[in-house]
Amino acid sequence: xxxxxLLVMNYELFFFALENDFFGVILSMVLFFVGGRTTxxxxxxxxxxxxxxxxxxxxxxxxxxxxxxxxxxxxxxxYYTITRRFSFIAFISLLxxxxxxxKFFEHLSAEIKQxxxxxxxxxxxxxxxxxxxxxxxxxIKGAKITVDTACxxxxxxxxxxxxxxxxxxxxxxxxGFYYKNIQIILFCLLVILLNIVSNFFxxxxxxxxxxxxxxxxxxxxxxxxxxxxxxxxxxxxxxxxKPKQEQLKELGHSLGFYPxxxxxxxIFITSLEIKNDQNFNLLYQIDPKYDIKKGKWVNPEVFxxxxxxxxxxxxxxSHKPLICWTGDGYKISESEIVEVNHSKVWFNKMEKNNxxxxxxxxxxxxxxxxxxxxxxMLQRLVYNKPIRLINEVEVD
Numbered sequence: 001x002x003x004x005x006l007l008v009m010n011y012e013l014f015f016f017a018l019e020n021d022f023f024g025v026i027l028s029m030v031l032f033f034v035g036g037r038t039t040x041x042x043x044x045x046x047x048x049x050x051x052x053x054x055x056x057x058x059x060x061x062x063x064x065x066x067x068x069x070x071x072x073x074x075x076x077x078x079y080y081t082i083t084r085r086f087s088f089i090a091f092i093s094l095l096x097x098x099x100x101x102x103k104f105f106e107h108l109s110a111e112i113k114q115x116x117x118x119x120x121x122x123x124x125x126x127x128x129x130x131x132x133x134x135x136x137x138x139x140i141k142g143a144k145i146t147v148d149t150a151c152x153x154x155x156x157x158x159x160x161x162x163x164x165x166x167x168x169x170x171x172x173x174x175x176g177f178y179y180k181n182i183q184i185i186l187f188c189l190l191v192i193l194l195n196i197v198s199n200f201f202x203x204x205x206x207x208x209x210x211x212x213x214x215x216x217x218x219x220x221x222x223x224x225x226x227x228x229x230x231x232x233x234x235x236x237x238x239x240x241x242k243p244k245q246e247q248l249k250e251l252g253h254s255l256g257f258y259p260x261x262x263x264x265x266x267i268f269i270t271s272l273e274i275k276n277d278q279n280f281n282l283l284y285q286i287d288p289k290y291d292i293k294k295g296k297w298v299n300p301e302v303f304x305x306x307x308x309x310x311x312x313x314x315x316x317x318s319h320k321p322l323i324c325w326t327g328d329g330y331k332i333s334e335s336e337i338v339e340v341n342h343s344k345v346w347f348n349k350m351e352k353n354n355x356x357x358x359x360x361x362x363x364x365x366x367x368x369x370x371x372x373x374x375x376x377m378l379q380r381l382v383y384n385k386p387i388r389l390i391n392e393v394e395v396d
Contacts, residue, residue, distance in 0.1 A: 002264045003075045009271050013068045020065060024097035024162055025072060028090050032076055035169035036085035037178050037247060043086050044259045047077050051263050055270045060381050062278045065099035067270060074263050081260050089184055093165040096158055119200060156222065157195050160230045164191045167238050177243040187241055191234060198229035280316050281386035285366075290314070310394035317376060321361045321391045325350055330357070343369040349396065361391035 017025065051070055058067040072094060080086045095101060164187060172178050179187075202225040211217050282303055283292055290312060295305035301316040313321075322332060325348075334349035345362040362369040363376035365387045370376040380387045 002260055003071075003078055006071055006074065006264065006267055006271065009268070010067070010071060010274075013064055013071070016064050017068050020099070021097040021158065024158055025068075025094060027162060028094040028097060028165070029072060029075065031093060031165055031169050032087045032090035033079065035087040035090055035172060036079070036083070037087065037172075038084055039086050040084075041086075043080055044077060047073060047080075048259055048263060051077070051266060055266050057381060059270045059273050060384060061377060062274055063099070064274060067267075067274055069094075069098045070267055070270070074260070074267055077263055078260050081257065087169070088181060089165045089168050089179070092184070092188065093162055096161050101158075123204060156198070156226050156230075157192075160191050160195050160198075160226070160234075161188065163231060164188060164234060167234060168243075171238060172243050175243050176247070178245045178247060179241075179243045180245050183241055183243070187237070190237060191230070194230045194233050198225050201225050201229055280388070282314050282316065282388045284386045286314065310392055313389075313391040313393075315389045315391065317363055317373060317387055317389050319389060320373070321346075321348065321359060321389075325359070328352075337371050344371050345369060346371055350393075356396040357393055358396045359391060359393045361389065364388050364390055 014022070051073055054066045054070045054073075057063055058070065076086070076091065076094075168179060168184065168187065202222055205221050205225065206218065209217070209221070211221065277300075280301060282301075286292065290305055291307075292303070292305065294307065295303050295312075295314075298304050301319060303314040305312040305314070313319075322335065326332060330350040330352045332348055332350055334347075336347055337344050338347040339345075340360065343362070345360050348359040348361070350357040350359055362371060363373065364370070365376050365379040365383075365385055370379075376387050379385060
């Protein structure tokens with residue numbers, strides 16, 4: 001009844017989750033129940049520690065995605081407390097579909113993209129006329145092709161690891177034995193390597209076909225490369241990685257409900273806090289150079305100041321400009337960190353309807369500027385000070 005009460009209380013989160021890997025989370029939960037194994041490890045201790053950490057962050061930052069993950073985890077904790085059965089494969093898959101993994105992936109994507117692009121350039125430079133490669137940009141016959149984060153295939157990355165979890169669970173059910181944790185980690189590392197290979201050949205194929213715009217062929221190439229370079233090798237490798245660990249006998253008793261009750265109280269308190277409207281205090285101690293009398297609220301999370309020289313947006317940190325601008329039809333041609341007035345900020349060049357724009361944006365806490373979402377959120381988490389994102393746009 002405890003998980004049911006919490007799920008009903010947080011029903012609004014399901015609408016949020018539907019837009020954020022909801023089906024991957026649900027399938028991971030199904031795998032957890034189907035593939036759970038009896039274990040004498042005291043899994044509830046690390047689970048409770050992780051729950052406390054996630055709920056502290058959710059309470060301070062109103063992070064709905066982490067709170068939703070906590071709800072899934074208390075279901076896992078309740079099931080484990082009653083049955084002493086736990087699926088490490090499914091739990092890893094559940095974490096991969098969380099915002100924690102998304103932020104980790106975004107943090108590493110710049111380095112991975114540059115490695116892939118350099119590899120593609122070295123592979124194709126003697127096949128087609130590539131003028132040069134700079135970072136994540138190719139210059140072919142005077143045209144500039146930029147490999148953005150979407151080309152890294154985050155959704156395919158998650159899908160590949162979820163497919164790996166399904167394969168491992170099926171093998172365990174077929175054999176009646178279980179994989180050791182080291183085998184699970186090894187197979188996941190192989191899947192990650194296969195995903196990088198898949199994206200490598202995906203970029204090569206798209207460049208050779210001159211299909212750099214997002215269309216049906218672009219997506220079909222991604223699916224074909226995913227099948228050829230990730231799914232098929234996984235089906236081949238799983239034949240040589242066999243589960244050998246015998247199942248423990250049923251232990252015959254539960255751990256008691258104290259861990260679940262403690263987690264319930266924690267999540268209940270956080271649920272009440274998240275239901276309250278968040279006050280971002282976006283204009284708190286704002287720099288006087290921004291004339292807020294000329295501005296207006298677009299919505300509770302965005303304040304807009306319009307002058308003949310430029311547009312200035314003061315927003316909640318979750319409103320990342322790259323997502324907002326591309327969603328409005330702007331094409332990002334350049335994105336890099338530059339130094340302005342002794343502070344590092346993001347600089348973007350954009351284009352729409354044959355007009356070119358320059359965009360400078362940064363996160364701000366107090367009088368200090370940040371280029372990392374994680375860094376500024378840590379400031380809010382530790383010091384509980386108002387934070388904001390400032391985006392200045394002008395015609396180039």
